[in-house]
Amino acid sequence: MPSNAPITGNAVIGQSGGPTAVINQSLVGVIEGLAASDAVTKILGARHAVSGIIKNDFIELQDIPQERLDRIAQTPSAALGSSRDKPDAEYCKKIFDVFAKQNVRYFFYIGGNDSSDACRIVNELAKANNYELRCFHVPKTIDNDLVHNDHTPGFGSAAKFVAQAFMGDNLDNRSLPGIKINIIMGRHAGFLTAAAMLGKQNEDDGPHLIYVPEAAFDLEKFKADVAEVYGRLGRCLIAVSEGIHDHEGTPIASKLAADVEKDAHGNVQLSGTGALGDHLADALKDHLGKNTRVRADTFGYLQRCFAGCVSPTDAKEARLAGRKAAELALSGDLDGSIAIQRVSNSPYEVEYKRIELSDVAAKTQTLDPKYIVNGNSIDPSFRDYLGPIVGDLPVVESLRGK
Amino acid sequence: MPSNAPITGNAVIGQSGGPTAVINQSLVGVIEGLAASDAVTKILGARHAVSGIIKNDFIELQDIPQERLDRIAQTPSAALGSSRDKPDAEYCKKIFDVFAKQNVRYFFYIGGNDSSDACRIVNELAKANNYELRCFHVPKTIDNDLVHNDHTPGFGSAAKFVAQAFMGDNLDNRSLPGIKINIIMGRHAGFLTAAAMLGKQNEDDGPHLIYVPEAAFDLEKFKADVAEVYGRLGRCLIAVSEGIHDHEGTPIASKLAADVEKDAHGNVQLSGTGALGDHLADALKDHLGKNTRVRADTFGYLQRCFAGCVSPTDAKEARLAGRKAAELALSGDLDGSIAIQRVSNSPYEVEYKRIELSDVAAKTQTLDPKYIVNGNSIDPSFRDYLGPIVGDLPVVESLRGK
Numbered sequence: 001m002p003s004n005a006p007i008t009g010n011a012v013i014g015q016s017g018g019p020t021a022v023i024n025q026s027l028v029g030v031i032e033g034l035a036a037s038d039a040v041t042k043i044l045g046a047r048h049a050v051s052g053i054i055k056n057d058f059i060e061l062q063d064i065p066q067e068r069l070d071r072i073a074q075t076p077s078a079a080l081g082s083s084r085d086k087p088d089a090e091y092c093k094k095i096f097d098v099f100a101k102q103n104v105r106y107f108f109y110i111g112g113n114d115s116s117d118a119c120r121i122v123n124e125l126a127k128a129n130n131y132e133l134r135c136f137h138v139p140k141t142i143d144n145d146l147v148h149n150d151h152t153p154g155f156g157s158a159a160k161f162v163a164q165a166f167m168g169d170n171l172d173n174r175s176l177p178g179i180k181i182n183i184i185m186g187r188h189a190g191f192l193t194a195a196a197m198l199g200k201q202n203e204d205d206g207p208h209l210i211y212v213p214e215a216a217f218d219l220e221k222f223k224a225d226v227a228e229v230y231g232r233l234g235r236c237l238i239a240v241s242e243g244i245h246d247h248e249g250t251p252i253a254s255k256l257a258a259d260v261e262k263d264a265h266g267n268v269q270l271s272g273t274g275a276l277g278d279h280l281a282d283a284l285k286d287h288l289g290k291n292t293r294v295r296a297d298t299f300g301y302l303q304r305c306f307a308g309c310v311s312p313t314d315a316k317e318a319r320l321a322g323r324k325a326a327e328l329a330l331s332g333d334l335d336g337s338i339a340i341q342r343v344s345n346s347p348y349e350v351e352y353k354r355i356e357l358s359d360v361a362a363k364t365q366t367l368d369p370k371y372i373v374n375g376n377s378i379d380p381s382f383r384d385y386l387g388p389i390v391g392d393l394p395v396v397e398s399l400r401g402k
Numbered sequence: 403m404p405s406n407a408p409i410t411g412n413a414v415i416g417q418s419g420g421p422t423a424v425i426n427q428s429l430v431g432v433i434e435g436l437a438a439s440d441a442v443t444k445i446l447g448a449r450h451a452v453s454g455i456i457k458n459d460f461i462e463l464q465d466i467p468q469e470r471l472d473r474i475a476q477t478p479s480a481a482l483g484s485s486r487d488k489p490d491a492e493y494c495k496k497i498f499d500v501f502a503k504q505n506v507r508y509f510f511y512i513g514g515n516d517s518s519d520a521c522r523i524v525n526e527l528a529k530a531n532n533y534e535l536r537c538f539h540v541p542k543t544i545d546n547d548l549v550h551n552d553h554t555p556g557f558g559s560a561a562k563f564v565a566q567a568f569m570g571d572n573l574d575n576r577s578l579p580g581i582k583i584n585i586i587m588g589r590h591a592g593f594l595t596a597a598a599m600l601g602k603q604n605e606d607d608g609p610h611l612i613y614v615p616e617a618a619f620d621l622e623k624f625k626a627d628v629a630e631v632y633g634r635l636g637r638c639l640i641a642v643s644e645g646i647h648d649h650e651g652t653p654i655a656s657k658l659a660a661d662v663e664k665d666a667h668g669n670v671q672l673s674g675t676g677a678l679g680d681h682l683a684d685a686l687k688d689h690l691g692k693n694t695r696v697r698a699d700t701f702g703y704l705q706r707c708f709a710g711c712v713s714p715t716d717a718k719e720a721r722l723a724g725r726k727a728a729e730l731a732l733s734g735d736l737d738g739s740i741a742i743q744r745v746s747n748s749p750y751e752v753e754y755k756r757i758e759l760s761d762v763a764a765k766t767q768t769l770d771p772k773y774i775v776n777g778n779s780i781d782p783s784f785r786d787y788l789g790p791i792v793g794d795l796p797v798v799e800s801l802r803g804k
Contacts, residue, residue: 019577021570045801059801071799077573079801084578168423168707171479175421176486180703199709273683274676274700281675297702298676301582305570307601308796309710394710397473399447399461399481 006039006330007132009105012053013061014046015078016111016118018142020154021161021310022318026110026138027080028073029322031061037330040106049083049109050118054094056102073319076305078110087118092125099126099133106134106329110322112141112152116337117362123335136325137337137357140318142304145189147365148355150342153321156314156389158185158303159195162239163393165299167199170206170237171396177235178293179226179284182207183277185303187243190214190367192303194378196239198386199393202400206237208377213243214367215375217252222280223287225376230288242276242298252276274298311391317350324352337361348388408441408732409534411507414455415463416448417480418513418520420544422556423563423712424720428512428540429482430475431724433463439732442508451485451511452520456496458504475721478707480512489520494527501528501535508536508731512724514543514554518739519764525737538727539739539759542720544706547591549767550757552744555723558716558791560587560705561597564641565795567701569601572608572639573798579637580695581628581686584609585679587705589645592616592769594705596780598641600788601795604802608639610779615645616769617777619654624682625689627778632690644678644700654678676700713793719752726754739763750790 013030015023027045034040043061046052059080064072072079087095099107109119119137126133139146142158162184173180184193190212197207208229211217229236245251253276277296284294321338328334336354343349371382415432417425429447436442447461448454461482466474474481489497501509511521521539528535541548544560564586575582586595592614599609610631613619631638647653655678679698686696723740730736738756745751773784 015577019574061801068799071797072801074796075573075798075800076570078577079799082577164709164711165704167709168478169703171477171709172421172703172707175417175480175484273680273698275680278675278677278680295703296675297704298700299704300699301571301574301697302567302699302701302704305574307566307569307573307798309566394476395473396477396709397470397481398477399463399474 006037007105007134008039008041009103010042010044011040011106011108012044012046012099012104013080013108014049014053014110015080015082016049016109016115017082017084017140018112018304019077019082020140020142020304021076021157021306022153022315023077023110023140024075024079025073025315025318026140026153026322028069029319030108030138030326031064031069033323033326034106034330035062039330044102044104045080048081049085050087050091050095051083051085052081053098054091056098076307086114087121089125092122095122096125096129096131100131105132108136108138108325110138110140112143113146113360113362113364116146116357116360120357120361123357132333134329134333135335136329137360138322138325139338139340142192143186143189144191145365146360147363148339148359149365150340150350151389152340153314153318154304155191156311157309158192159198159386160311160390161303161306161309162192162195162299163198163390164309166196166207166237166239167393167396170199173206173235173237178295179230179236179238181238181240181277181280181296183240183242183296183298185299186213186241188213188364188366190241193239193241194367194371194382195386195390197378198383198390201396202398204233207239208233208236210239210378211241211244211376212367212372213241213245214369215372216247217244218247219283221375223283226284227288240280311389313389313391321352328354345384345388408439409507409536410441410443411505412444412446413442413508413510414446414448414501414506415482415510416451416455416512417482417484418451418511418517419484419486419542420514420706421479421484422542422544422706423478423559423708424555424717425479425512425542426477426481427475427717427720428542428555428724430471431721432510432540432728433466433471435725435728436508436732437464441732446504446506447482450483451487452489452493452497453485453487454483455500456493458500478709488516489523491527494524497524498527498531498533502533507534510538510540510727512540512542514545515548515762515764515766518548518759518762522759522763525759534735536731536735537737538731539762540724540727541740541742544594545588545591546593547767548762549765550741550761551767552742552752553791554742555716555720556706557593558713559711560594561600561788562713562792563705563708563711564594564597564701565600565792566711568598568609568639568641569795569798572601575608575637575639580697581632581638581640583640583642583679583682583698585642585644585698585700587701588615588643590615590766590768592643595641595643596769596773596784597788597792599780600785600792603798604800606635609641610635610638612641612780613643613646613778614769614774615643615647616771617774618649619646620649621685623777625685628686629690642678642682713791715791715793723754730756747786747790
């Protein structure tokens with residue numbers, strides 16, 4: 001029977017989907033939030049997300065000293081292990097069997113939009129089975145593509161990595177001029193690719209061209225764009241999202257692989273291969289001449305878990321999102337998802353709001369069209385949005401004329 | 403006529419070859435060293451190395467305030483611009499014409515082994531033409547492959563990048579288990595690839611396998627190695643040098659490209675393509691089954707210029723190597739190359755010694771065979787060598803049993 005008092009029982013926390021540099025901040029935030037109440041006896045960490053629950057594979061988390069919690073929070077990637085399993089009704093039945101057996105009354109699932117959908121399914125089955133479960137999704141994704149969120153934990157640190165990578169690569173490309181393509185993670189949303197522009201200081205700094213999945217990609221226009229910049233500056237640094245697709249919506253990357261790999265959510269494998277970058281580099285060499293210096297790097301998994309590249313704001317917000325979920329679960333018979341919403345930009349301030357699971361589950365937020373200029377660049381106003389999330393970047397200085 | 407007194411005239415500084423995160427420390431070190439003497443009137447920075455000299459394209463560097471010098475020193479990549487031109491006798495004749503016209507009596511060339519060879523050629527032609535020139539090579543290469551050097555400026559910061567990348571990727575791979583291949587820069591020397599092991603803390607941490615160019619690469623053995631680790635741990639993280647070659651010495655990467663690109667030094671293009679990683683990933687999928695999760699990332703140019711990932715020791719040594727070259731040039735009619743040699747490991751201490759240009763030019767140092775175990779891993783004693791050069795790594799903490 002629903003009540004506003006904390007229900008006595010155990011809690012389960014899972015971490016799902018692709019890891020981030022700050023996903024353990026959220027884990028520790030939930031643990032800290034729950035520690036405030038006597039209602040929660042054991043805090044069980046599910047090893048490898050839902051797959052650990054059905055195997056009854058848990059780590060007890062309630063007695064970890066604060067110092068160790070702080071070190072775990074600072075460690076990139078999912079300390080509990082992750083999974084890409086998408087639970088169906090049968091899968092969820094197994095989850096309930098374990099929850100009932102362990103008297104689990106609090107469930108926290110830290111993840112992205114596929115993970116929030118998994119959370120929604122578990123929650124709905126709990127309701128259908130009259131099993132009282134306080135079920136919260138804690139946002140996490142470097143893709144920054146959760147609706148009703150100004151931005152998501154994990155994105156700020158990944159964006160910092162991308163911005164710093166481009167700052168260095170712009171200087172590298174200036175030093176040894178040529179054409180350089182960098183492929184950035186992002187299936188449907190171009191936020192992370194757009195972050196490549198954050199470190200630009202001078203008018204002629206790269207990236208000179210930015211291609212996001214929100215704008216249809218046309219190879220002929222791409223070649224003409226690059227030829228124009230290269231002709232003008234003698235070099236060209238390009239940011240390309242792995243998720244770019246043609247006018248029919250077919251990802252360019254999927255057209256390259258004869259035999260495309262898909263995960264349980266039906267997503268085509270985009271990362272972990274250099275094929276897209278190499279394809280675009282070859283197209284440019286064909287267009288501009290074989291002796292043109294064209295290179296392509298695919299940033300790959302470094303973007304989400306590089307040790308030592310964390311946005312302090314991102315780390316703090318990830319921690320507080322976890323704490324907020326625990327506080328709400330303890331404060332009443334609630335379920336939902338935590339959304340980070342920006343209250344003001346100067347001074348930068350956010351709030352952590354409860355939204356319905358069904359409002360966020362399996363939905364995708366994309367880059368506001370106002371930021372996409374000519375299908376090949378990002379408006380400078382994107383800095384106002386991104387800057388406070390990423391924080392300070394390294395100082396660089398050039399020797400040019402001035 | 404040779405003398406031990408500083409000769410009055412101008413100085414030229416160039417930065418050559420692939421840039422690094424600390425190559426501007428050496429530039430600033432030379433400038434600071436020269437500033438101590440009244441003998442040097444103008445300090446001319448050659449834009450894009452030797453190619454800037456013959457075009458008379460210089461930036462004056464003698465009047466830059468210290469604060470700005472410090473910011474330049476902290477900026478990755480070559481602030482003067484770089485080049486891969488290899489000067490022949492005719493090219494050097496043009497260099498002398500410019501030097502004579504500008505009364506250049508001091509020449510500092512910051513670069514790797516190809517660059518030290520360029521420096522040697524310029525120096526020998528100067529001698530043959532009875533042109534008094536104090537000509538110094540300042541070491542720089544992320545490959546760490548200069549002979550008579552314990553290690554080279556640029557390597558420590560690149561090694562830090564690789565170590566931090568592997569720390570994060572090991573946690574990522576633990577979180578979502580599978581097979582992961584990371585391709586590391588290094589044509590003939592495996593130092594940077596070997597650095598992947600520095601962040602290992604637990605027995606089962608990755609990288610589990612490391613392949614360097616110093617050991618012949620056998621695809622069948624590679625597949626068997628990976629199958630063994632994957633069978634035992636359920637995951638496998640692998641570091642592979644871009645320069646791996648077969649028993650005949652043919653680079654594996656060059657066998658993949660129908661039409662291989664070469665630079666002026668005859669070097670085949672290895673970086674800026676994901677082909678080698680994708681090839682190895684495909685071979686593993688064929689061997690272990692198409693549904694095996696295999697991913698490959700090629701770290702590419704991020705390794706040498708990522709903004710915000712610098713070893714403090716590397717930065718300091720790069721600066722002092724530049725200063726030492728200037729001091730020696732001012733102290734007598736000398737030429738040579740600066741070599742960093744380790745005096746003691748505990749406490750860590752190095753000295754900066756003058757060696758002959760011909761001792762270092764176009765020679766390659768490779769990894770001591772004592773570090774290479776079974777052709778697929780690096781001995782733990784490599785930490786004693788590498789640790790002090792890289793400095794502190796981020797603290798990570800796991801949730802496992804203990």
